[in-house]
Amino acid sequence: MIPAVNTGVATSPHASGYLACWIAAAVASVAVSVATLVRRRPLGATAAAVDFALACALLVLGPLVLEAGERFGTWVAYQPGYALSIIITASGVRSVALWAGGLLGVAVSYLVYLGGEFGGDMTPSAIGNVLTYVVYALVARMLFGYIRRIAHDADASRARAAELARREEERRAQVMMHNGVAVMRLLTEPETGVPRSRLMDLAEVELRRMRTYLRGRVADGDECTADGDGSGPSVALAAMVGRACDRFADLSVDTLLDLGAELRLPAAQAEALERALESLLLNVRVHARAAEVVVHLDQAEDRSWTLTVRDDGVGFDPVSVPAGVGLREVVVGELRRRGLDVRIESAVGDGTTVTISSGPRSAADHAGGNARVDEAA
Numbered sequence: 001m002i003p004a005v006n007t008g009v010a011t012s013p014h015a016s017g018y019l020a021c022w023i024a025a026a027v028a029s030v031a032v033s034v035a036t037l038v039r040r041r042p043l044g045a046t047a048a049a050v051d052f053a054l055a056c057a058l059l060v061l062g063p064l065v066l067e068a069g070e071r072f073g074t075w076v077a078y079q080p081g082y083a084l085s086i087i088i089t090a091s092g093v094r095s096v097a098l099w100a101g102g103l104l105g106v107a108v109s110y111l112v113y114l115g116g117e118f119g120g121d122m123t124p125s126a127i128g129n130v131l132t133y134v135v136y137a138l139v140a141r142m143l144f145g146y147i148r149r150i151a152h153d154a155d156a157s158r159a160r161a162a163e164l165a166r167r168e169e170e171r172r173a174q175v176m177m178h179n180g181v182a183v184m185r186l187l188t189e190p191e192t193g194v195p196r197s198r199l200m201d202l203a204e205v206e207l208r209r210m211r212t213y214l215r216g217r218v219a220d221g222d223e224c225t226a227d228g229d230g231s232g233p234s235v236a237l238a239a240m241v242g243r244a245c246d247r248f249a250d251l252s253v254d255t256l257l258d259l260g261a262e263l264r265l266p267a268a269q270a271e272a273l274e275r276a277l278e279s280l281l282l283n284v285r286v287h288a289r290a291a292e293v294v295v296h297l298d299q300a301e302d303r304s305w306t307l308t309v310r311d312d313g314v315g316f317d318p319v320s321v322p323a324g325v326g327l328r329e330v331v332v333g334e335l336r337r338r339g340l341d342v343r344i345e346s347a348v349g350d351g352t353t354v355t356i357s358s359g360p361r362s363a364a365d366h367a368g369g370n371a372r373v374d375e376a377a
Contacts, residue, residue, distance in 0.1 A: 001026060001078045008076040011067055018065040021058055025082050028054055032089070042092040042144075051090050052102030055083040059109035071113065072125070079113060080129065087133055091140035103137045171329060205247065209275075235270035237263040238297055241307065244274050245295055248281045253293045260297035263305050272334045273307070273356065279330040280309050280354055288313025288352065306357040315346045 005022055012018035032051065036042055062071060062079045070076045083106050093099050107130050114126055238257040245253045265273065277295075284290050290313030299305045323332070327344065335342050335356060346352035 001029075001082070004075045004078050008066075008078075011070065011076065012065050013067065014065050017061070021061055021065055022078070024054065025058060025078070029082075029085070042089070045093055045095050045098055048090040048093040048102065049098060051086045052098075052105060055079075055086040056105045056109040059083055059106070059113040062113045063115050071115075080110065083110065084133060084136060087137045088140045091137055092144040099137070099141065103133065107133055171333070233267055234264040235267055237265050237270065237273075237305070237307075240265075240270050240274055241277060241295060241297060244277045245281070247278070248285065251281065251285060251293055252291060253281070253295060256294070256296040260299045260305055260307075263297070263299055269338045269340065269358075272338045273340070276331040276335055276356070277307075277309065279326040283326055284311045284313060288315075290314075290351065304358055306355060308356075309354045310351065311353075312351045315348050315350045315352050317348055318344060318346055 001022060005019070008018050008022065009015045028051065032043060032047065035047075058079045062077065066077055087103060087106060090102060091099060093102075110130060110133070111126075238261045241257055242255060245255050281293070284293055288311050290311035292312050294308070294310045296308045296310070297305065298308075331354065332342050332344070339358070341355075341357045343355040343357075344352070345355075
């Protein structure tokens with residue numbers, strides 16, 4: 001349009017009319033472009049209708065402001081090109097009726113614009129231009145629809161990611177705070193039979209964990225891979241198990257850890273295992289009414305290891321009794337996430353045995369362990 005204005009005004013039979021039409025098209029183009037960039041999305045149905053109407057009006061007025069020989073295939077005749085740009089940009093309107101009506105209006109206005117020049121050798125070119133309007137309109141319409149689908153899928157993916165992040169944070173909160181909440185519950189019950197000094201020691205440990213979580217800190221190796229590998233220092237497994245059991249001196253806990261005295265675990269696995277062991281002993285203290293608890297650590301020749309926690313309490317039926325947050329998340333969920341195998345075996349009146357292990361297993365043993373875990377979880 002810019003190279004055409006000087007020649008168009010000089011050759012037009014109505015110079016002022018040509019200039020007025022040119023200014024209207026230029027202002028509309030700039031205004032729509034700026035508004036679209038600022039809003040970062042196409043304009044709505046009203047703006048699209050105005051654009052279509054302006055394109056049709058410029059085509060209809062074209063014969064009045066152009067010489068007869070300049071309507072077809074010249075720079076001076078900017079009206080067909082302007083109409084094509086409107087067809088492309090306004091194809092993003094959601095209303096199919098508005099889009100189809102605008103396209104039809106532009107095609108009819110273009111035939112009016114050609115007037116007496118529609119005929120003879122120019123007929124194929126004129127028909128080709130009309131078909132160009134139609135093809136560009138269809139392609140632009142499909143492109144806008146494709147972009148909308150991509151945007152919708154992206155929004156849906158962001159929503160799913162946000163929901164998964166929320167669930168993961170909820171799970172982490174359950175894991176980090178479950179044991180602490182259980183200890184606070186015992187502290188508020190005056191007749192638990194548990195020395196308050198022991199509860200206070202355990203509460204101090206849980207308080208430090210909850211403070212770390214609430215401050216947004218990630219425990220060492222918390223982002224390790226599923227097989228438990230992670231950077232950071234390793235932890236002596238037997239010593240960690242012994243410290244955890246010492247916090248439950250009110251229970252009759254018999255620890256047999258000599259066979260695994262040399263075992264060391266990555267810090268992330270050790271932290272998860274310590275929380276799980278504390279959760280199991282809390283369950284024994286609150287629910288099992290056990291006379292004795294045996295914690296046994298064993299190491300095989302292939303350096304795989306097994307930690308067994310066995311109590312002679314009242315037990316439960318894993319099929320009919322749903323697992324609480326402690327077993328489901330702190331024990332089974334976290335340990336499996338760290339690459340450790342968990343088996344929970346219990347029966348009413350026959351106590352409970354929890355086996356935590358790492359290392360190669362036979363396929364049958366691994367499948368059986370998973371089945372028992374699923375029953376308990």
